[in-house]
Amino acid sequence: MKVKSGDMVFPGDFLAVSEEVLPSEGTYDEDGKIKSLVVGEVSRDDRNKSIKVISKLNTPPTLKRGSRVIGEVIDVRGQRALVRIHSIKGNRRALATYFVGGVHVSQARKGYLSKLTDAFRIGDIVEARVTKIMGLDGIDLQTSGRDLGVIKAMCTRCRHFMEVNGRDEVRCPNCENREKRKLSVNYEG
Numbered sequence: 001m002k003v004k005s006g007d008m009v010f011p012g013d014f015l016a017v018s019e020e021v022l023p024s025e026g027t028y029d030e031d032g033k034i035k036s037l038v039v040g041e042v043s044r045d046d047r048n049k050s051i052k053v054i055s056k057l058n059t060p061p062t063l064k065r066g067s068r069v070i071g072e073v074i075d076v077r078g079q080r081a082l083v084r085i086h087s088i089k090g091n092r093r094a095l096a097t098y099f100v101g102g103v104h105v106s107q108a109r110k111g112y113l114s115k116l117t118d119a120f121r122i123g124d125i126v127e128a129r130v131t132k133i134m135g136l137d138g139i140d141l142q143t144s145g146r147d148l149g150v151i152k153a154m155c156t157r158c159r160h161f162m163e164v165n166g167r168d169e170v171r172c173p174n175c176e177n178r179e180k181r182k183l184s185v186n187y188e189g
Helices: none
Strands: 014-017 027-030 033-036 038-046 050-054 068-077 080-088 099-104 125-133 138-142 147-151 163-166 169-171 176-181
Touching: 014 050, 027 050, 068 099, 099 125
Parallel strands: 099 138
Antiparallel strands: 014 033, 027 033, 038 050, 068 080, 068 125, 080 099, 125 138, 125 147, 163 169, 169 176
16 A cells, blocks of 8 residues: 555554655654654655655654754663663653664764763763664764763762763762763753
């Protein structure tokens, strides 16, 4: 069944294959199949080869490429830091579902970074930009801008929030521990 403009769809409904059109607002690509992310009306643009779903309901916000998100670092391993996305910056409404994104070591900061733990630690609150969405669990994030990165850091020793101690360095006021982070200029500490 081929969907056309004006059709009503629900989250997870198949819309097209990625060889036909590119996913846009309200859609995601899962293994070459473009699916709906929200309840809404299909809008196909055959001229520009894209498809989107326009929500007609007062639904929660959806992630899209370029969105700025706030999240918590839940794991840092090798080349990737996993971030549980809590909200879209500037939007008070909660997201429709649980999202986890990843920051690759090459997207953490401008220039070379030898260890990802010099940028993030578990429990840190970060602001990031969505660069790619491939399904509900394939979200790529970037923190290389000056206003992106850690906005609240937790001490790895005593779990207190830390204060800025210099460029990309934080200090714990409780135990005097010093650690490196990829700090945002909007750091709250």
